Structures are given as C-alpha cells and as structure tokens.
Amino acid sequence: GDSVTQKQGQVTLSEDDFLFINCTYSTTTYPTLFWYVQYPGQGPQLLLKVTTANNKGISRGFEATYDKGTTSFHLQKASVQESDSAVYFCALAPSYGNEKITFGAGTKLTIKP
Amino acid sequence: NTKITQSPRYLILGRANKSLECEQHLGHNAMYWYKQSAEKPPELMFLYNLKQLIRNETVPSRFIPECPDSSKLLLHISAVDPEDSAVYFCASSQTTDSGNTLYFGEGSRLIVV
Numbered sequence: 001g002d003s004v005t006q007k008q009g010q011v012t013l014s015e016d017d018f019l020f021i022n023c024t025y026s027t028t029t030y031p032t033l034f035w036y037v038q039y040p041g042q043g044p045q046l047l048l049k050v051t052t053a054n055n056k057g058i059s060r061g062f063e064a065t066y067d068k069g070t071t072s073f074h075l076q077k078a079s080v081q082e083s084d085s086a087v088y089f090c091a092l093a094p095s096y097g098n099e100k101i102t103f104g105a106g107t108k109l110t111i112k113p
Numbered sequence: 114n115t116k117i118t119q120s121p122r123y124l125i126l127g128r129a130n131k132s133l134e135c136e137q138h139l140g141h142n143a144m145y146w147y148k149q150s151a152e153k154p155p156e157l158m159f160l161y162n163l164k165q166l167i168r169n170e171t172v173p174s175r176f177i178p179e180c181p182d183s184s185k186l187l188l189h190i191s192a193v194d195p196e197d198s199a200v201y202f203c204a205s206s207q208t209t210d211s212g213n214t215l216y217f218g219e220g221s222r223l224i225v226v
Contacts (some may be wrong), residue, residue: 043202044155046214053138094211096211099211105153
C-alpha cells in the first residue's frame, strides 16, 4: 500500500533560520502530493500541493518539489517566522479516485523568537 | 474557518451516547469524518460522496455515521471507550477525484472519563 515517511518528529529553529522538513513516499500510482499545516486548536489546512512530477509548489514562502526520481517531497522555507510554528503533514493521494489520502506522521515545528 | 462548522467543540462523556454534527457551506460533494489522536496524523473513518457512504474504514460499531443531506454530516457515538478520546474532524472536498484538496473543520474534542 501507499506510505509517507517524515523522519523528523520535531524541529526547533530560531527566527530567520532556513527550514527543511524531510518527506519521502512510496506508491505504485502517479500521486498528487500535499503539505498540510495544522496550527494549535485548528484542523489541518492545505499549504501546497503538486500534481505533476518534477513540478514545484510554492505558497507563503514555502516550497516543495515533487521528485519522482528520489520519491521525495521535502518542504523548505528560506527564513522562518514565529508564526510558522505548527505541525506539518506530508500527504499523498493516489491517482485513482475514491481513495483515502495517506498522511505522514507529522513534524512539529517550533520557532523561537 | 466558518465554512465548515462542527458542534459541539468539546464533549466530555462517561459511556453516554452523543452525536457530533457538521455542516459545510462550500457546496462540496464529498464529506469525511477523521479521528486525530494526540501527536498523530488524522485517520479516515468514513467518506460520503453525494450522500452515499463509499468508504468505511475499520471503525468500532459504536460509531455510526449519517448524511442527512449533501451539506450535513453526523457521527453518532454510543457507549464510548477511553480509547475514543481524540479530536474528531469533519472535512469536505469538491469531489472524490484524485488530488482534491481536503478542507477541515475545527474539530470536536471528545474526552472520555
């Protein structure tokens, strides 16, 4: 079955640091890849998604490239702010419909002021 | 996020019966119930498309979903167990086609005492 792996359970940075969150996936389909962000007390919300291999998604200063060769979809941001503190979920939707999205375990990002 | 409303927001139960309610104002065809336990990603419980139940994950029989119309979703819970303590999110998407974005409500936190 499909799987998504996020190796980092927690990341702690200072403001203006560079962010890199690791995500790799496994699937036999041609998936759509997502990053969802969950702020405290809220439901997850879409940060960005990419439907085509080798394309890049960009949103609010975050970016992720759908790398079919390395089956990765790492999240990056050049300069983080305290307001970026949240849990980030990498997720995969298979290419056929009526199927559930597979979420990674999540990475909790804490930004120190 | 007032586009998907959930009630109640907090629920403390001691083996009583209760129902969670959700309404989406996005005109979406698909509605979902997810369970999120502490420090875990959301887990799909049920998926409705155009009021039809099309995915029913391995969920205890004490959880019974209901979709009275395309914009409303209910989750009836009977004789709760301590393992049911979690946040229950309602979500919706335009369709169940691959790659559709999920829109989550703010969740109903269930505490079993």
